[in-house]
Amino acid sequence: MTILVLLFGVLIAAIGLYGLAQPAGLIGQIQKLWETGAGMITAVLVRLAMGVLLLLTAPEARHPQVFQVLGVIAIVAAVLLPFVGNERLGRLIAWWSNQSPALIRVSATLSFAFGSYLVYAIV
Numbered sequence: 846m847t848i849l850v851l852l853f854g855v856l857i858a859a860i861g862l863y864g865l866a867q868p869a870g871l872i873g874q875i876q877k878l879w880e881t882g883a884g885m886i887t888a889v890l891v892r893l894a895m896g897v898l899l900l901l902t903a904p905e906a907r908h909p910q911v912f913q914v915l916g917v918i919a920i921v922a923a924v925l926l927p928f929v930g931n932e933r934l935g936r937l938i939a940w941w942s943n944q945s946p947a948l949i950r951v952s953a954t955l956s957f958a959f960g961s962y963l964v965y966a967i968v
Contacts, residue, residue, distance in 0.1 A: 846901050846902050847905055847967055849898050850902050851963070851967050851968065853895060854960045854961070854962070854963030854964040854967065856960065857957075857963065858957050858959075858963075860953075860960070861956030861958070861959075861960055864949060864952065864957075865950055865954065868946040868953065869946070871949065871953065876938065876942060879935060879938055884934070884938075885926070888926055889923050889926050889927060890923075892922045892926065893920060893923035895916075896917065896921075897920070898916075899913070899915050899919060900912070900913060900920075905967070906966045906967055907966045907967075
């Protein structure tokens with residue numbers, strides 16, 4: 846399980862780096878995923894998997910309580926996300942996509958920081 850959290854962390858950090866280097870490219874990839882119709886199910890499944898993994902690996906992490914809290918938040922988000930609905934989430938993605946590259950880079954920086962934290966906390 847630890848290796849899966851490590852891989853999630855590396856992937857999240859890599860997505861953040863991609864967004865820092867190519868904000869328009871990151872936006873394009875997210876929009877493409879959303880337009881395929883797989884966006885909602887992907888968002889739910891990723892959050893659910895991440896939440897379960899964080900809870901299962903919490904005892905092995907440097908900060909077990911942080912992993913537990915983040916795991917619960919991720920699972921709650923996965924459960925509630927379908928209630929937000931495709932239309933509302935699509936509008937949020939459209940709004941985010943129309944923001945300046947600087948704001949996209951801020952989001953990407955947060956992604957990189959979170960992914961890096963996961964790697965640090967589990968290694």
